[in-house]
Amino acid sequence: MAQVRERYDRLKRFTFADFSKLAAKRVAIVGVGGLGALAAEILARAGVGRLALFDYDTVEEANLNRLVYRTSQIGQPKVKALAAHLGDANPDAEVVSYPHDVTTGRGYVGLMGELDKCDLVLGCVDTFGVRLFLNGKCVAAKIPLIDGGASENGINGAVHVVIPGKTPCYRCNRPALKQEQVTTDRRDVTGVCAFTSLPTTMAIVASLQCQEAFKVLLKFGRVAPLLLYNGLDGTLERVDWKRDPKCPTCGRRKT
């Protein structure tokens, strides 16, 4: 017991919020790749009571430059490998792993079940469609969603904080998604879609996600609806954008 008290000693000195409340919180993390694995580790070490991890992928050698996984874990499902790691990092945290795709089958059912229970969802996925799907489900269930992502070139990042009814959802203010303005030019599809992934950018974005997650869970500070990180210039910009009343997902006048 003395060890447990020692573990959170530095967090108890934090004056803006009571971190001991994290023990009663549940967080679902969708995607435990470059962002999700780091975010899960930060949250588990800070003392979040229950973490639900979703990812159907397995650990590959190409992941080892930036993730918390070890060489001996190559071939294992990412969620299982991460659950073992988090169990060592903080045995207090209860980790539930779903090695399934959240958009179908058992993963979908698992996500719907977790949405009823969790206090926050962390979106760490690499597909735009799944981001919108998570956004829609979280807005419908009135659960905060914090989505993080890095740019294709790996140097810039963005964090969206979606608090349903308060901050703009992921779909608000995106003219590219409006039906009238769809661009349908014939795209030059080369068939290659391997994006750069820089460990530093990933760590920065994951940390920003967790910082906002603490603010949402413990209700301190001023939540930033959108944070834009520019790695080339070394700038971090806060964007206070407004909700779109005609947003098909969260607007009062849905089209």
Add this chain to the structure above:
Amino acid sequence: MTPTGAPLPRDRFARPRKIVDRYDTAKQEDDLFYFLLCGTNASPPDEKWPLRTLEEQYALDRYFEYLKYMEKHAWIELAATGPSATRWRGKVRDGAHAWDLEVILKDAYPAIPPACRIPELMHYTDRKIDDEALGLRICDMHMEQSYWWHEHCSLALYLKREVSYWVQSVLQDMRRKGWLK
């Protein structure tokens, strides 16, 4: 004025109508394919899914008609494998060549686009695992700038806007390399 000469009753709450210039907004060719949209927003686990299935089938039939009679080139055929209509199989044709096509509508559909693959052309994507259900698949809308999907889009529209361009570019590349005569 009415036929009797009396003035028309004025509606106190009448507002000027917004005039929409259809010819101005219909800039893109695909805007004319509104009949490939579905009215029902329902996922496979939902009660209204059978209705959505009917709309999907209707849109697909209209698209095949369009290909047959307008473009004179029915390069694709697709049919549901079961009554749930979540799995579709068919062929992609180019001259004497034909490739199998498989499409899956997941539980999250239509919030996410269909998952589609052409197994024999899969070496054109480099992602080792992109989809739990299908394994390798067609490399499509990953990023915002190329994303156009919304809940009312149909499978037929997906074939028109994604699969057709992907197949075109792959075949063009294969011809350039001499793999396809």
